[in-house]
Amino acid sequence: MNTKDKVQLDIRKATAAAEVISFDIFDTLFVRPLCDPEDLFDIVGDRIGMRDFRERRRAAQSKAFQVMHANGLKEITLDGIYAVFDGLPVARDEVRKIELDLELELTRPNPELIDLFLELANARRVVITSDMYLQLDFFEALFHKYGLPRVPLFISSHRNATKRDFGELFDIVAAECGVAPERVLHIGDNELSDVRRAREKRLAAFHYVDARRSSLPAVSTPAASLAAGMFRAYPGKLNPDSFGALGFAVGGPAALAFLHWINRKAVQDDIELILFTARDGYVLDRMEKRGHGGQFGRCEYFKSSRTALTLAAIDETNFEQHIPLLLSGAEELSPFELLERIGVVAPADNVMRDLGLGPEILLDPTTIELFKSFLWAIRWEILKTCRETRAALFNYLIELGVKPGMRIAMVDVGWNGTTQEAFHCALQGMFDIELYGYYLCLTEHPECVRRRKKLRMDALLTARSIGHRLLERVYANRVAVELFFSAPHHAVIGYKFDAEGRVLAVEDQGRGATHELSDISDAISRGVEEYGAYASELFRRVRVDPAPEEVVKPLLAFVENMPAQAMRLLQSVSNFDAWASSRNRDVSLTEYLG
Structure with a gap:
């Protein structure tokens, strides 16, 4: 009850x-x-x-x-x-x-x-x-x-x-x-x-x-007060103990704040095209199309990911340097799962067993060299997938309206700019554009600092805007934050052409028990969108500017002190990260919380 x-x-x-x-x-x-x-x-x-x-x-x-x-x-x-x-x-x-x-x-x-x-x-x-x-x-x-x-x-x-x-x-x-x-x-x-x-x-x-x-936080501005207090008065039928309500109360303010911040930055940077990168950009794209973030220029939902863009950037000359990335987050995965998550079909079972890599062999410190050798041995099969991914990405970008010389912003939740760097690399020899990265949050980690020196990157939440301690709290709970922006479709891991030459996104449904993730993401997204509609109208009616730095505060309060009911809901989420998921074990989302 x-x-x-x-x-x-x-x-x-x-x-x-x-x-x-x-x-x-x-x-x-x-x-x-x-x-x-x-x-x-x-x-x-x-x-x-x-x-x-x-x-x-x-x-x-x-x-x-x-x-x-x-x-x-x-x-x-x-x-x-x-x-x-x-x-x-x-x-x-x-x-x-x-x-x-x-x-x-x-x-x-x-x-x-x-x-x-x-x-x-x-x-x-x-x-x-x-x-x-x-x-x-x-x-x-x-x-x-x-x-x-x-x-x-x-x-x-x-x-x-x-x-x-x-x-x-x-x-x-x-x-x-x-x-x-x-x-x-x-x-x-x-x-x-x-x-x-x-x-x-x-x-x-x-x-x-x-x-x-x-449970309402103490705030100092009208925008922050309204942002946090919306759920008390919302007349829609949201079960207060549901993922939809969690999306409304926490994800909604975060998404609305981020959307208004993106709009402001796009005007400052004279952006011609905004790409809401999957899956983080799903609900932002839907809210933008409903006018919840103000008047935007051209925006598209970009079905992409770090995986897809990295594959598009891999060729014979840089394959070896990408092997650590292909093995990242693969602990306890079998060789079959390792290839499955990049859309490559594994060799026949008898060939794999001859290589000493049957389905019972899992990646761990004792087998990592064997796995590295395996990836090198079948690199030509992997490169075949990379070439098709790159060719299809080129056509896909043309479909999205990308042209040389454009100022384009790609939107991502965070955290260290890996997806933007992968896109930057994939674009080499393809399109010469001015690429900007817009993030909800960017860390102060060395790899992020390095990327910010060579790439155009900015975020709503940074050490400068919220302080080092709170920034680390957001990052420690990054998987929960990502859940608020997740789409009700599988992770995109590449591109291919169908029989008629049309570009299709290749998706990874993950391994292990993932059947409820789509329903959870759908419920959260609906809650976020309901917040966007209700809050946008209320801010307009009372003539309060939904300042992003203030509207995002319910999210900051959430990562500071996560309510018990929210923890119970998050405990029911397993195998959220498709990249690291395995049929050999289930990973609760709460294992990622800090």
Whole structure:
């Protein structure tokens, strides 16, 4: 049972003895897609060009409480706050309207509770009981906006009584509903005002705890707050304990941030063609085509990989220097698997056995020299595959619109530029272009530093942008990060021509138990795309710039402190890395986590 179903089941049980069911509004029946409710003040401040608006707004609220007490009242109102708010750069009424409009835009039905509310409101007596300075017409407009049924509204600013101080608002609820307090069940998130005060007034109380709120990170900008808070308010049907939800909450912000960063860099570098390299670029390409990253120039999904591009670059003159790469990540693979992952058919079984390389022989420190000799012995068969791969790649690039002299950016998640270097080598003697590499993350490892000296490479996440320690945390969890960008198709390992001369991508389905990977990648990708659509629209509506350096922060929080539920999901993923997968053992994704 997921968390939503459990919460609703518990509330249904609690309502059994109640004649009247009361819902709190904020952080209960409604939520804001923010890490902290006061982050809304920062959006207002940005809108009016007042950097210290949040602090000044807090001060005005404190002053409004002083006026309230002096006048013998028990609650403040938004009008009362702005009446004592001095020093604004624009008219008070204009700023008040901006805040009110933002509250109406950002206050959204809680997907965990709203369908239960509708069910109860259609069959039982339901009321709203809320402590809030916002006035009655705001709540009426809120319910009208979402087509919710009209129910009695007990709002502290309207009733001049609160839950939090002495619970007097609960007295009014029971009296006006004409029931004994014991027959009222109040549901709310605040332990003091919604639980203790309700019980002091002899009401039944249900303490609603939103785990999504408690897991939100502390952030410093509106963009970061919105990026991390989206999942709380998303109305789509995502099981909160699923790969789709993980894709939405973590992969979505990372992909949207990366896409906006790519767009910005492409404009700066005057890029003519962006190649979203498979499989990392799959979801980015789909989001770009839906307009989630702004206006792009020409973009194509490039079904490629380090393996395919390396094979295209191998010839008789450099075969020997590539043998270490062909053997990389091959521990415990058989000779047959070693060739399978580069699309080469192994010699017949009897030939392999004559070479002392039957299927029971696995690569390890004691057999590595035997494997090196084997690769050298069948190099002509491997080179035949390399030649076809190179010829087909040339035709494929023409199909993609590549022309000599173009400024082209290839997009990859990271980490050290090996795929870009392979592409650079494969292009020699084929196309003379200006090649740029755009990465989510680049490390400070020596091989990356070496490549950055000779290749055009840049990344959203670098030691300069996030610091050395956090950069290493991202890299230590690189396989989990790659999972958020994985495509629901197999890894591309080469190219070939079909009978009609058309170029086909050769894929490696991996070895071992990999049958669930496509479904997992599809679920994550759908979650990422749903985030892209929802977040892009929300950023537009509240007029907040989705700054890449801020929107990516949910990913950074994830690698810093991976939630237990996410770990449980990742533990179910095996043989994610097709290059290193083997029928001789299953590798859990969690073995790669740092």
